Each structure stands twice: as C-alpha cells, then as structure tokens.
Amino acid sequence: xxxxxxxxxxxxxxxxxxxxxxxxxxxxxxxxxxxxxxxxxxxxxxxxxxxxxxxxxxxxxxxxxxxxxxxxxxxxxxxxxxxxxxxxxxxxxxxxxxxxxxxxxxxxxxxxxxxxxxxxxxxxxxxxxxxxxxxxxxxxxxxxxxxxxxxxxxxxxxxxxxxxxxxxxxxxxxxxxxxxxxxxxxxxxxxxxxxxxxxxxxxxxxxxxxxxxxxxxxxxxxxxxxx
Numbered sequence: 001x002x003x004x005x006x007x008x009x010x011x012x013x014x015x016x017x018x019x020x021x022x023x024x025x026x027x028x029x030x031x032x033x034x035x036x037x038x039x040x041x042x043x044x045x046x047x048x049x050x051x052x053x054x055x056x057x058x059x060x061x062x063x064x065x066x067x068x069x070x071x072x073x074x075x076x077x078x079x080x081x082x083x084x085x086x087x088x089x090x091x092x093x094x095x096x097x098x099x100x101x102x103x104x105x106x107x108x109x110x111x112x113x114x115x116x117x118x119x120x121x122x123x124x125x126x127x128x129x130x131x132x133x134x135x136x137x138x139x140x141x142x143x144x145x146x147x148x149x150x151x152x153x154x155x156x157x158x159x160x161x162x163x164x165x166x167x168x169x170x171x172x173x174x175x176x177x178x179x180x181x182x183x184x185x186x187x188x189x190x191x192x193x194x195x196x197x198x199x200x201x202x203x204x205x206x207x208x209x210x211x212x213x214x215x216x217x218x219x220x221x222x223x224x225x226x227x
Contacts, residue, residue, distance in 0.1 A: 002045060003174065006077075007033070007052035011091060011142055014167040015050065022046075036073040040080055048174065049081060050089040056117060058095070058211070063116045070120035075127045078135075087134040089174060094141040094158055094185070096122040098212030103159075103188065105218040106139075106181045114212055129181070136173060140184040141215060142166040143191070145198055151205035152195035158215040159185025161194065172226040182225070183217035 005012050008025035016023045024031070024042050031038040033053045043049055055069040074090065081088040095118030097104040104110065113119040128135050141160030160166075169184045195202045207213060 001047050003048040003050065004043065004046040005050045005052060006039065007054075009052060009054075009056075010144055010163050011167060011170075012050075012052035014163045015052070015170065018164070018167055019171055021050075033073060034068050036077050037080075043080075043086070044084070046086065048087045048089060049077070050091070050170075050174070051077060052091050054091070054093075054117075054121070056093075058115050058117045061116060063120075066116040066120040070117065071123045071127070074124040075131075078124075078128050078131050081135075082132050085134075087136070087179075088128060088132055089136045089138065089170075090124065090128055091170075092125050092137050092139045093118060093121045094139055094160065094183075094215040094217055095212065096125065096139060097215050097217055099214050103216040103218040104183070106183055106221055115210070118212075125181070134179065136178055137181045138170055138173065138184050139181070139217065140166050140170070143194060147195040147197075147199040147202060149195075149202070151203045152190075152192040152199075153207045153211075154190050154192040154204040156191050156207050156211065156213055156215070157188060158191075159183070159188055159217045159219055160191070160215075161186045162198070169222065169226060173222070176225060178225055182222045183219045184222050185217055185219045188216050 003021045005023040096110040098114040142163040145162035192204045
C-alpha cells in the first residue's frame with residue numbers, strides 16, 4: 001500500500017517525520033492548492049491520499065478563500081479519488097462541533113460550525129461521505145510542541161493535543177485500514193491545560209468573543225479501534 005501526504009504544514013510534516021511517507025507540497029512540486037487538479041499527475045502511483053491541505057486561519061473571515069481550499073478543492077480531489085480507485089484520508093477539524101455543549105460523537109450532526117473554517121470543512125466532510133467509495137475522515141485538533149505562545153486560552157475546551165500525539169493516532173488508523181469517520185483526540189482539557197505541559201510559564205487568557213469555547217468530541221470509537 002503506497003501512501004502519500006498532501007501538504008507540508010504542521011501536521012503534514014509530523015506525519016512524514018513519523019512514517020517516512022512521501023509528501024507533495026507547494027515547495028517541492030510547485031503546485032497551487034487552490035487548484036488541486038495541478039497535483040493529480042503526482043498522485044497516480046499511490047493507493048492512499050492523505051489530504052492535509054486546508055486554509056486553517058480561523059481569524060480570516062474571507063469566505064472565498066475558505067470555500068476555494070477547504071471545500072471546492074477537496075470536492076474535486078474526492079471525485080478524482082473515486083474515479084481512480086484511490087482511498088482518500090481527509091483531515092477535518094474539531095471546529096465542526098463548535099459550542100455543541102457536549103462531547104459530540106461521529107453519529108451527531110454538527111449544526112454549530114460558527115466559523116467559515118469549520119463550516120467549509122464540514123461541507124467537505126459531507127461531500128466525501130456522499131461521493132466516495134473508500135474514505136477515512138479524521139476530525140481532530142492539534143497544537144505545536146512545545147507550546148509556542150505566551151498566552152493560552154483557559155476557556156476553550158476540547159480533545160486536542162500536541163501534533164505528535166494526534167499524528168500517531170492518525171497513523172494508527174491508516175495502518176489499520178480504518179474507514180468512515182473518526183474523532184481523534186485525547187482527554188478533554190483547555191488549551192491552557194495542554195500548554196502548561198510544555199510551557200509552565202504560559203499565562204492563562206480568555207478567548208476572543210467569536211471563537212468557539214467548546215469543541216469537545218467523543219473519541220471512544222477511535223480509542224477502541226486503536227487500542
């Protein structure tokens with residue numbers, strides 16, 4: 001089974017570092033992820049495509065950028081994978097569960113995405129579930145390690161963890177040939193709780209008004225699959 005990673009951001013690089021899987025990025029292949037068709041020629045030899053490409057700037061309220069990268073490009077990639085019998089592993093986000101006030105499971109229908117980032121990722125998830133024959137959607141939240149900022153939010157709750165931990169969980173699911181939708185994370189915590197593990201001097205701060213305060217997920221399906 002030949003596996004390739006699309007994108008070389010924080011998670012894409014960590015997946016490559018832990019596995020040695022090949023990757024395709026803007027810098028290495030001179031491609032435009034706004035037009036994902038430009039990378040199809042590089043994907044033909046692979047069986048599994050892990051899509052880490054996303055516009056993740058939750059501060060950006062320009063819906064056109066989120067729409068182009070997080071939905072339109074993914075829908076085209078989804079169609080290509082179906083037409084060419086490739087398995088698509090789509091990295092989604094815990095932001096689709098924004099402020100549901102409980103630990104959402106994979107069976108719950110998210111209705112509070114709240115940001116353009118979360119909304120467009122949710123639409124892409126739905127497209128893949130409807131259109132693809134062989135797919136794995138992973139909803140997660142990951143942070144750089146060590147925590148790089150001076151302040152960490154003490155009022156945002158979720159199952160996020162450091163990128164090396166989340167990457168290891170994703171790798172386990174891929175190696176087990178998991179299919180369908182999985183929430184990938186660890187125990188519930190605040191960003192501040194996570195930050196002090198690697199940055200004891202970090203200051204506790206409060207989220208900005210528009211930011212979701214609760215992105216908790218039920219990760220039991222993931223834990224049972226990978227135990």
